Amino acid sequence: DGGITQSPKYLFRKEGQNVTLSCEQNLNHDAMYWYRQDPGQGLRLIYYSQIVNDFQKGDIAEGYSVSREKKESFPLTVTSAQKNPTAFYLCASSIRRQTNSNQPQHFGDGTRLSIL
Amino acid sequence: GQQLNQSPQSMFIQEGEDVSMNCTSSSIFNTWLWYKQDPGEGPVLLIALYKAGELTSNGRLTAQFGITRKDSFLNISASIPSDVGIYFCAGRSSNTGKLIFGQGTTLQVKP
Numbered sequence: 742d743g744g745i746t747q748s749p750k751y752l753f754r755k756e757g758q759n760v761t762l763s764c765e766q767n768l769n770h771d772a773m774y775w776y777r778q779d780p781g782q783g784l785r786l787i788y789y790s791q792i793v794n795d796f797q798k799g800d801i802a803e804g805y806s807v808s809r810e811k812k813e814s815f816p817l818t819v820t821s822a823q824k825n826p827t828a829f830y831l832c833a834s835s836i837r838r839q840t841n842s843n844q845p846q847h848f849g850d851g852t853r854l855s856i857l
Numbered sequence: 858g859q860q861l862n863q864s865p866q867s868m869f870i871q872e873g874e875d876v877s878m879n880c881t882s883s884s885i886f887n888t889w890l891w892y893k894q895d896p897g898e899g900p901v902l903l904i905a906l907y908k909a910g911e912l913t914s915n916g917r918l919t920a921q922f923g924i925t926r927k928d929s930f931l932n933i934s935a936s937i938p939s940d941v942g943i944y945f946c947a948g949r950s951s952n953t954g955k956l957i958f959g960q961g962t963t964l965q966v967k968p
Contacts, residue, residue, distance in 0.1 A: 747899075776958075781866075781961075782960055782961075783861070783863075783945065783957075783958035784900075784945070784947075784958040785958075786955070831899050831900070845888075845890050845902050846890075846902075846956065848892075848899035849899050850897075851897070851899050853897070
């Protein structure tokens with residue numbers, strides 16, 4: 742079945758440690774996104790990528806980094822510079838905006854990151 | 858930055874009742890999306906709206922794209938226990954092309 746797979750489901754980070762969250766999709770979507778979700782708040786955009794080898798900062802990119810070496814994969818690294826990383830992280834993908842700008846995003850099942 | 862105001866923040870209703878929630882913005886949107894999120898899972902798309910005035914149904918769910926392009930509502934008829942979850946609206950700004958999410962409406966259904 743086509744879909745978006747995020748791993749791991751749960752992740753723990755120690756102080757000063759970088760951690761990487763995986764996101765893989767087999768929907769042949771060009772665009773991929775990372776969101777952060779905190780209790781009682783809407784989703785906030787961290788980074789997005791519309792095409793391989795290109796990505797843009799979202800609204801809360803500080804303390805995070807991404808790469809887009811393959812169409813199917815968009816890993817997110819939470820660096821030690823992110824002082825409040827505890828949250829639920831959601832990856833999404835959609836058909837590329839330029840050709841189908843109104844196509845909705847489809848989400849993975851999320852990774853919950855906590856601090857040890 | 859741009860924001861969506863989603864209301865109500867939470868609802869606790871009896872099984873069988875109808876539910877209505879809405880989102881409003883100060884900006885014009887060209888797309889409205891409604892998602893449902895179950896605990897510990899990602900949001901699932903329920904309904905997508907692309908034209909002002911558009912009214913779309915998905916089973917017991919009905920959503921409308923407001924005529925002013927600044928609001929949208931979602932109705933759930935004859936609620937059942939599995940309707941429990943968090944419902945998010947999302948709008949794509951006509952100015953920036955960005956997708957902006959509401960804060961969510963938490964729905965609880967009492968059997």
